[in-house]
Amino acid sequence: MLNKQVKGTFLKNEPMAKHTSYGIGGPVRAYITPSDKNDLKQILIFAKNEGIDTFFAGSGSNLLVSDKGFEGIVITLGKSLTHLKIHGNKVEAEVGVMLGKIVKETIKRNLTGMESMIGVPGTLGGALIMNAGAFGGEISNCLNIIKAMSMDGKTRIYQKDDIVFSYRNSTFPEDEILLSASFILNKKPADEIQHDRAKASKGRKESHIVDLIKLAKKTVFEKFDINLELEIKTLGFSPGTFDI
Numbered sequence: 598m599l600n601k602q603v604k605g606t607f608l609k610n611e612p613m614a615k616h617t618s619y620g621i622g623g624p625v626r627a628y629i630t631p632s633d634k635n636d637l638k639q640i641l642i643f644a645k646n647e648g649i650d651t652f653f654a655g656s657g658s659n660l661l662v663s664d665k666g667f668e669g670i671v672i673t674l675g676k677s678l679t680h681l682k683i684h685g686n687k688v689e690a691e692v693g694v695m696l697g698k699i700v701k702e703t704i705k706r707n708l709t710g711m712e713s714m715i716g717v718p719g720t721l722g723g724a725l726i727m728n729a730g731a732f733g734g735e736i737s738n739c740l741n742i743i744k745a746m747s748m749d750g751k752t753r754i755y756q757k758d759d760i761v762f763s764y765r766n767s768t769f770p771e772d773e774i775l776l777s778a779s780f781i782l783n784k785k786p787a788d789e790i791q792h793d794r795a796k797a798s799k800g801r802k803e804s805h806i807v808d809l810i811k812l813a814k815k816t817v818f819e820k821f822d823i824n825l826e827l828e829i830k831t832l833g834f835s836p837g838t839f840d841i
């Protein structure tokens with residue numbers, strides 16, 4: 598039995614509504630937070646051997662889960678792999694670190710590359726998969742190396758160029774869970790970084806809603822091949838703002 602084996606948290610028949618920003622989603626067989634990489638390895642091997650459907654989640658800020666839920670297990674590293682190390686201009690972070698924390702810590706050290714993503718919710722894992730970005734910056738821009746684990750518990754190492762990154766998309770294999778990533782950033786004068794951060798931060802109130810609308814349109818289009826028309830009245834936006 599998997600629940601006896603898991604050293605971390607094992608929540609049986611857990612409603613995903615508790616783990617998504619939209620507050621929507623029915624029960625999954627188990628919502629699991631492994632205690633560490635070794636625990637994760639054992640869980641993946643068990644799931645593979647038993648043929649259990651497995652989904653990897655971050656903090657659920659980009660997840661739309663059906664009210665019917667999901668027959669398989671959901672594994673999140675959001676609360677277990679949270680180590681962040683910054684040495685000179687090199688950033689090493691595990692996928693459970695919140696993107697906001699990385700942004701804050703790099704700004705503090707006058708490192709440029711992440712500041713435009715201030716306010717983007719979610720973990721580093723989700724950000725890598727989604728190639729999260731804002732105001733012209735994307736998580737993949739300064740990316741160096743990524744570590745992942747396959748369902749047989751083996752560690753995979755990718756250079757940035759092994760993966761294709763495009764708008765809110767990446768080509769990481771779906772049956773691998775990301776573990777950590779490293780980034781090489783550049784130094785920039787503090788006042789310039791603060792200026793860019795402030796600009797990004799100011800723009801977020803509006804762009805949160807725009808992003809949310811685009812996300813809803815994209816999700817509906819991908820799932821149902823339906824192009825949703827905007828039903829709200831908008832004012833002051835340039836043409837194409839809500840296009841996906």
Ligand SMILES: Cc1cc2nc3c(=O)[nH]c(=O)nc-3n(C[C@H](O)[C@H](O)[C@H](O)COP(=O)(O)OP(=O)(O)OC[C@H]3O[C@@H](n4cnc5c(N)ncnc54)[C@H](O)[C@@H]3O)c2cc1C
Nearest residue numbers: 653655656657658659718719720722723724726729730775
């Ligand atoms: C209000 C609001 C504003 C937003 N603004 C922006 C924005 O400005 N820019 C932007 O890019 N996005 C934005 N988003 C979307 C969201 O913040 C990003 O997509 C974010 O990167 C998702 O991170 P997460 O940890 O919540 O991932 P989740 O939503 O949990 O998962 C997203 C995807 O990543 C996968 N995943 C997560 N962790 C792992 C892992 N360790 N290994 C393998 N797969 C994994 C999941 O399977 C899923 O496919 C916004 C969302 C909201 C709700």
